[in-house]
Amino acid sequence: MKFTTKTLAVFAVVALTTLLLSWNKFAFPITGNNAANKLAIHHWNDNENLSDQELSALEANADWYSYTDKTNKKRIPAAEDVLVQRIPGDNSHILIMAFYSKESFKESSIVIGDDENQIELKDNGIGDDKKAGDGIYTAKIYADVADFRKQAVKMALEQKKTGASYKFVNRMITADADAAEPFNAAKFDAFQPVSIAATGAVLNSELIDSVRRNCIFITDLNVVEDPTRTWNPCTQTGVVNGPWTFGEIFRQLASTTPQNIATDAELSDFIKIWLTNYAVRRIINGDTVNPRPLVLDKILNPWIAKSEAAGGPTGQLDMKFAPFKLTAILNRFDLRDRFAGIPAGECRFTFCLINADCTDKENFTMIVEYSIPKPNKCDSLHSWADQWFNLKNYDLGTPAYNAALQNITDQFSKSGSNRNKTNQSSLSTVRTNDRALTLGDTAEFREFRLNAITGNFIETTCSQIPADKFNGRGVGNPDVATMVLYVNQERKNIIKDNYTVPDTFNNVPFVAGAAHILAEPVGLTNLWFWDGTEQRNTPYFIKNTTARHVFSLNTCTGCHAGELQTHYTHVDPVFFGTETSLSGFLSGRAGAGGAIDFDFIPENDSFMMRDAALRPASNPTLRMFNDILRRARDLKDFSITTCTTPFAIRNQLMYQPTSMVH
Known part of the structure; x- marks a missing residue:
């Protein structure tokens, strides 16, 4: 940890504000008898949307519906x-x-x-x-x-x-x-x-450095490419059903109980139902989500072709050819929140897509998020935190370290880890960040949760972000006025980071079905972030600079772009043999794509951002970040x-x- 005297001096001057389309060749059989399952597959494959009545029936039993309801409770703010x-x-x-x-x-x-x-x-x-x-x-x-x-x-x-x-x-x-x-x-x-x-x-520098290296955000190749726990579909080496492989993680998600682990055919159906979402036009919360047409050419068709060439059943996906690479394992104990029903926080796996020729990565990343199934009891929470904290005592990536880490991940990644949720899974959300599946270069963010009726993924709204049309970025209209009204009305809670963007605001569908970065993510000008217009005394002006920043920061498209000088991804896609690089927000050092660290001191362990909207105009606010350090300090404390x-x-x-x- 390299916090220099100069860095600390900068703190004093930083103006910190606390505040699939119908697809005949690869049409797949339905292996279960669940009528709702068949109904959902029928509609998606026929390029239709579920009726309001059908969608309501699915939502009424979906885990994500009750999860969203829980987060609406107001939390007690941090004491001053x-x-x-x-x-x-x-x-x-x-x-x-x-x-x-x-x-x-x-x-x-x-x-x-x-x-x-x-x-x-x-x-x-x-x-x-x-x-x-x-x-x-x-x-x-x-x-x-x-x-x-x-x-x-x-x-x-x-x-x-x-x-x-x-x-x-x-x-x-x-x-x-x-x-x-x-x-x-x-x-x-x-x-x-x-x-x-x-x-x-x-902070003891040696201690905190070992915590953030071993216990928080794990990207070391000896871990994420451990040949006894992961699989390389390009070299066909490793363990194809290893506990950290894409195939095994999704097999556990697809399994209805620990005693009924999904068969190869059932797993194939489960994955194809999920990926078919990208091939059809859907309307989610009034927001039109258009197809990403290359999902067939870049993922499904090559995968099925390889599987069939290897002697597999017609149309069935073989996990030996799953085109996904593990890039990181994350401890998100810092997200613990008893009001949201996650007193032990979350844990996550991140993956990126590998191209069909096995020569390079694709610009498609995925994060699999789990709510940790531990009770809200201090001893239990300490036991969980200590399992992560004690990883500091091992050499990173050694057999002993990896075994201890697997002991942790097995507690949330397996079917049966939470018997009260769909498929007895601890899964919260799968989120994707995709630039590869379209003919252009538009980054798109989607979210999926397991549906209690079908046991399959249902595409849902994106958390904490309104639909794209509400983002003004210099242009005022009724939609922008709606967003600005929300931020201005909720500014006190937004400043305290104690709010949930509602599905509907002012009787208008508000939250996005999918979200997009539509301009430059890094640089000095023309950045993508969330704002109204800079015309004061109009319904299009966000009155409080801190509220504007926090609101934009909490959106996926602000966070992955101009608000943090993030070049689309916080965990960059990489090919096998290369350790992923991280954004400046996470690492304290400028990330990919020409991101700018505005203190221009790369070795000081802090990433400085100038306010994306250049507010206040006379002297834009500067803010410093190193989120992995924050998470490590929290776990240690x-x-x-x-x-x-x-x-x-x-x-x-x-x-x-x-x-x-x-």
């Missing part, structure tokens, strides 16, 4: 400060206090903890809380005062030796002014409130604190789930 105070005559308890400004939170109490142990902090002026409505929420908690003091003093002394520190606000890096006085022992001894918000913010201790409670009070899906 956390303080502790000794209680005279009591050496077994302390007061812990969370501070919120009136603009950020106004309720009378806060409940944190897990399903077994909960703590209520009150701002009602009764008992331990001194004054009602002052934004200071108080609770008395158990703590050995002497042990707590000793630990806090030790952490503060270590912190002061390192000099300036930093923190993440939402996902941006900023200098941490509170780190100058991480813990005031004299005030604590005098029974005065003392902030512990920054206590322990010091969680793993090294014991459940129910003051610092564990502090971490929970100051933790902010993100609305960003990336």
